[in-house]
Amino acid sequence: MKRICSRVLTALLFLWITAASLLAAQVDSEELFRQANELQGGGDLAAAVQVLGRVPSPSAGGDEEDFVRSRMQIARIKFSMGEFDQAEGAAQEVLRLFPANSEALNFVASVKTEKKPRYVTFLDDCRRFLPHLFKGAGMTLLLMVCIMAISPLGGLLIALGRISHFPPLSACCWFIIWLFRGTPLLLQLFFIYYGLPSLGITLRPFTAAIIGLGLNYSAYLGEIIRGAILSIDHGQMEAAKALGMTYGQAMRRIIIPQTYKRLMPPVANEFIALIKDTALVSTIAMVELMRAADQMFNTYFNVTALILAAVIYLAFTTLFTFIFEKIEYRAGIYEHR
Amino acid sequence: MSTASAPLLRLEQITKQFKGVTAVDGVSLDVHPGEKLVIIGPSGSGKSTLLRTINFLEVIDEGRIWFEGRETGYVRRHGKPHLERQNVICPVRAEIGMVFQHFHLFPHLTVLGNVMEGPLTVQKKGKDEARETALAMLAKVGLSEKKDVYPATLSGGQKQRVAIARALAMRPKLMLFDEPTSALDPELVGEVFDTIHGLADEGMTMVIVTHHMGFARELADRVIFMEGGRFVVESTPAEFFSERLGNERIRSFLNRLI
Ligand SMILES: Nc1ncnc2c1ncn2[C@@H]1O[C@H](COP(=O)(O)OP(=O)(O)OP(=O)(O)O)[C@@H](O)[C@H]1O
Ligand SMILES: [Mg+2]
Numbered sequence: 001m002k003r004i005c006s007r008v009l010t011a012l013l014f015l016w017i018t019a020a021s022l023l024a025a026q027v028d029s030e031e032l033f034r035q036a037n038e039l040q041g042g043g044d045l046a047a048a049v050q051v052l053g054r055v056p057s058p059s060a061g062g063d064e065e066d067f068v069r070s071r072m073q074i075a076r077i078k079f080s081m082g083e084f085d086q087a088e089g090a091a092q093e094v095l096r097l098f099p100a101n102s103e104a105l106n107f108v109a110s111v112k113t114e115k116k117p118r119y120v121t122f123l124d125d126c127r128r129f130l131p132h133l134f135k136g137a138g139m140t141l142l143l144m145v146c147i148m149a150i151s152p153l154g155g156l157l158i159a160l161g162r163i164s165h166f167p168p169l170s171a172c173c174w175f176i177i178w179l180f181r182g183t184p185l186l187l188q189l190f191f192i193y194y195g196l197p198s199l200g201i202t203l204r205p206f207t208a209a210i211i212g213l214g215l216n217y218s219a220y221l222g223e224i225i226r227g228a229i230l231s232i233d234h235g236q237m238e239a240a241k242a243l244g245m246t247y248g249q250a251m252r253r254i255i256i257p258q259t260y261k262r263l264m265p266p267v268a269n270e271f272i273a274l275i276k277d278t279a280l281v282s283t284i285a286m287v288e289l290m291r292a293a294d295q296m297f298n299t300y301f302n303v304t305a306l307i308l309a310a311v312i313y314l315a316f317t318t319l320f321t322f323i324f325e326k327i328e329y330r331a332g333i334y335e336h337r
Numbered sequence: 338m339s340t341a342s343a344p345l346l347r348l349e350q351i352t353k354q355f356k357g358v359t360a361v362d363g364v365s366l367d368v369h370p371g372e373k374l375v376i377i378g379p380s381g382s383g384k385s386t387l388l389r390t391i392n393f394l395e396v397i398d399e400g401r402i403w404f405e406g407r408e409t410g411y412v413r414r415h416g417k418p419h420l421e422r423q424n425v426i427c428p429v430r431a432e433i434g435m436v437f438q439h440f441h442l443f444p445h446l447t448v449l450g451n452v453m454e455g456p457l458t459v460q461k462k463g464k465d466e467a468r469e470t471a472l473a474m475l476a477k478v479g480l481s482e483k484k485d486v487y488p489a490t491l492s493g494g495q496k497q498r499v500a501i502a503r504a505l506a507m508r509p510k511l512m513l514f515d516e517p518t519s520a521l522d523p524e525l526v527g528e529v530f531d532t533i534h535g536l537a538d539e540g541m542t543m544v545i546v547t548h549h550m551g552f553a554r555e556l557a558d559r560v561i562f563m564e565g566g567r568f569v570v571e572s573t574p575a576e577f578f579s580e581r582l583g584n585e586r587i588r589s590f591l592n593r594l595i
Contacts, residue, residue, distance in 0.1 A: 238394055239441035239500075243507060244431025244459040246423045253458050257445050334445050334487040 029055055029066040036073070045081060049074050058097065068094050068101065075107055084115050125304040129296045133305070136292025137312045143209060143278045143288065144316070148271055150214045155221025160251070162226050173222065180219035186280050188212050193284035209281040217274060224266045228259035261332035268324035275316050289313065343406055345370045345511055345542055346391065351400035353386055353566075360386040362566035363399070368511070373537050374544045375553040375574075378563035379590055384546040387563070388513050391544070392433045396420045404429055405510070431459050434504030438516040440496045442488040448475065448499050449484040455507040467506075474502035478532050494525030498532050505536075512536065512543040519548060550591065554578055562587050 032055050039048040055070035056062030071094045078087035088111045094104040113121050161173035180188065193208040203211070232255050240250035282291035293309030296302070344367040353361040360383045368374055376384050389395040391402070393410050397418055402410050409429050411418035420426065443451050452471035456462040462470070475481050478498040488496055497517055504512060514533065518526045530552055537543065537556055547553060553560055553574060560577040562570040570577065570587060577587075 233441070235437060235439060235441035236443065239435075239437065239443070241394065242392055242430060242433075242435040242437075243455040243503070244427045246427055249458050253454065254443055258443075334447075335489055 029063060029070075033066075033070070033073075036070075040077065045077050049077055052077075064098075068098065068103075072103060072107065075104075079107075079111065079114075084111050087111055122304065125302060126308065128300070129293075129302075129305045129308055132296060133289065133292050133308055133312060136287055136289040136309075137316075139286065139288040140275075140278050140290075141316070143213065143281065143286075144271075144275055144320075146210055147213045147217050147274055147278075150210070151217035151221050151270075152225075152267070154214060154218025155225045156256075158218055158222030159225035159229060162222065163229060176215070177219045177222055180216050181223070185212070185216050185277060186283065188216060189280060189284050205281070205285045208284055209278075209286050212284075213274070213277065213281070216277075217270065220270055221267060224270070225259065225263060228262045229255060231262060232258050261328065261335070264324060264328035264331055268321065268328070271320060271324070272317050275313065275320065342369050344368060344403070345372075345405060347401075347403035348387075348391070349401040349403075351387070351390055351402070352398050353383075353390060353395055354398050359566050361390065361397075364566070364568060366561075366568075368542060368544060370510075370542050371540045372542055373556050373558045374561065375557035375559070376544065376546045376561045376563055377548065377550070377553060377590075378561075378569075382563045383566040384563055385515050386566075388435075388515050388544060388546055391511075391513060392430045392435055393420060393426050394435075404432070427459070431455070431507055432510050434507060434509035434512040436497070436500050436504055436512070436514045436517050438519050440488075440493075440500045440520070442496055442500055442503070444488050447485055447487055448480065448491070451488065451499055452502045452506045455503065459507065470506050471502070474506045475499075477505065477535070478502045479528075492525060493521045494528045497521065497529045501529075501532055501536075510542065512541055514543065514545040514547070516546055516548065518552075550578070562590075 032051055036048045036051040039045075039051060052070040052074050055066050057067050058064045071090045075087045075090035075094075078084075078090060088108055091104045091107045091111070094101055095108070098104070116124075158173045158176060161169045162177070164170050189208065189212040192212045193203060193205065196203060196208075229251075236254055236258065237250055240254040245253070278288060279290035282288060282294065287295075289309055289312055293305050296305035346366070346368040348364060348366040351361055351364045351366075352359065362383070364383075364387060366374075376387070378384055386395055390397050397411070400418065401408055404410075410421055410426060412421055413419070443454065446454060449468070449471055452474050453464075453467040456467035456470050457464070460467075472481065472484065475484055478501055480495060480498055480502065483491065483495065483499075488499065491499065501517075517533065518529050521529065526549070530549075533543075533545070534556065545553075545556070557574045560570075560572060560574050561568050562577070564586060578591075
């Protein structure tokens with residue numbers, strides 16, 4: 001019993017001595033920090049740096065944390081004085097001992113960008129992000145072109161089905177329009193990509209994206225095309241029939257060609273919306289422009305990635321608006337006197 | 338009563354109703370080859386409806402139609418006529434030309450394209466042959482120099498002449514005109530009349546609905562006055578316009594026109 005007591009006492013004594021010596025060292029550094037802050041507050045930055053420089057390095061028996069703190073404070077003061085090289089030097093001093101110190105690493109990086117003019121940083125960002133963004137934009141363009149090819153055909157079939165006098169067909173097309181216009185595109189994409197596998201149908205993301213966007217846009221264009229067909233003067237169909245044309249011939253040769261001009265403005269509208277709706281397929285594991293920008297943004301936390309993506313989207317919408325205007329003019333050429 | 342030739346067109350007891358309104362009420366009519374028939378009558382008397390039943394643009398409720406000696410266009414089920422399918426209807430329509438009051442030219446095709454359209458699409462002729470036919474028809478209506486313009490640039494009279502050329506390009510056996518000059522400014526009526534007159538001189542068989550009495554008197558072999566969906570008077574123009582007297586309704590109708 002006595003022996004145990006004496007061992008405990010010895011251990012406590014040892015602990016006390018260690019703590020006291022540590023505290024003594026800390027008090028020392030704390031005093032230096034206090035003085036430095038006072039000098040810094042008074043505006044004497046050079047003196048503050050000098051005081052901080054007296055905080056010993058761990059190799060000289062100093063505390064690691066205090067050392068890092070003091071050198072980083074020196075770095076910040078030098079940075080604020082515009083002496084970037086010395087600021088970086090102070091941070092490098094930390095990195096020599098602790099190469100993984102994230103505060104010092106970030107500081108060195110920001111000093112480097114600060115030393116360059118802004119536009120150079122921007123160009124660097126562009127060089128870093130654009131290859132990946134272009135890859136994504138290529139996929140966005142591919143999706144757009146596929147849907148622009150598929151949906152007018154799908155829309156025409158739906159429209160013709162809708163105005164047919166065969167009730168089951170007409171009802172079927174009505175249902176497609178009702179379903180795909182009445183639910184969010186995002187939900188449709190989720191259902192096709194994540195929902196269908198539970199029914200035993202597993203699709204690749206690209207296939208799912210084409211089917212989802214294709215059906216959705218066919219439904220919208222179907223209603224537009226139907227409206228355009230119905231807006232053509234009934235006399236046109238009668239004149240075609242009076243010549244001996246079948247319904248199909250009259251539609252193909254007389255009615256549908258006259259809808260092109262009327263179709264262009266609303267269809268162009270839909271296609272501009274499509275360019276932006278392709279971003280939704282980023283949610284079903286497609287890497288297109290939006291997803292690429294998101295990846296860059298999350299990796300580098302750099303807003304330039306988002307700005308570049310916006311610029312590419314704008315380039316697409318501008319280009320396609322221009323193309324659609326040209327087509328609209330050509331489609332209506334017979335109305336120009 | 339029999340005429341030398343068999344009728345090109347025979348309507349028998351045609352009745353057409355629109356939701357209870359009887360537009361054509363049991364009308365029978367024979368049109369012989371080369372005959373020029375003019376139908377007149379007040380608005381709503383069923384002239385257009387009757388004309389449109391001839392090429393099945395209106396589906397009749399009762400009656401029978403013969404074209405070139407064959408009953409055509411309808412099958413009978415439970416004694417009622419039901420319109421045949423397109424493969425029967427379209428070839429008959431292709432032999433009957435129709436000219437509308439409002440022309441109904443195809444605005445997306447040039448004048449030449451309009452006139453070529455029937456031969457190309459319906460008769461499946463080659464481009465060159467269709468073009469040749471179309472150019473000949475445009476020459477006939479005096480619009481050769483307009484062949485490459487779009488209809489939007491034409492005057493009303495020119496539009497109607499193109500519409501006539503478009504119908505003629507199908508080499509029809511019978512031409513139907515539904516008030517071909519009613520939508521025209523008075524000074525443009527003459528050119529369309531002259532065109533139709535030219536056709537008549539070539540021996541084209543035609544049925545014309547018009548409000549133009551001078552035209553009817555000049556052109557018609559036979560004039561029919563229609564009212565309430567029925568033929569009220571059927572006579573030669575000489576009789577029709579001199580007699581007048583016989584029928585109070587005709588007299589007041591004609592007086593109102595003059
Ligand atoms: N598609 C239709 N639907 C309903 N009623 C119609 C239709 N077409 C014609 N009618 C009616 O049938 C009757 C005959 O019309 P129709 O157009 O044949 O007369 P019309 O003699 O040609 O007259 P107008 O000289 O004004 O052209 C009228 O009462 C008209 O209202
Ligand atoms: Mg009429």
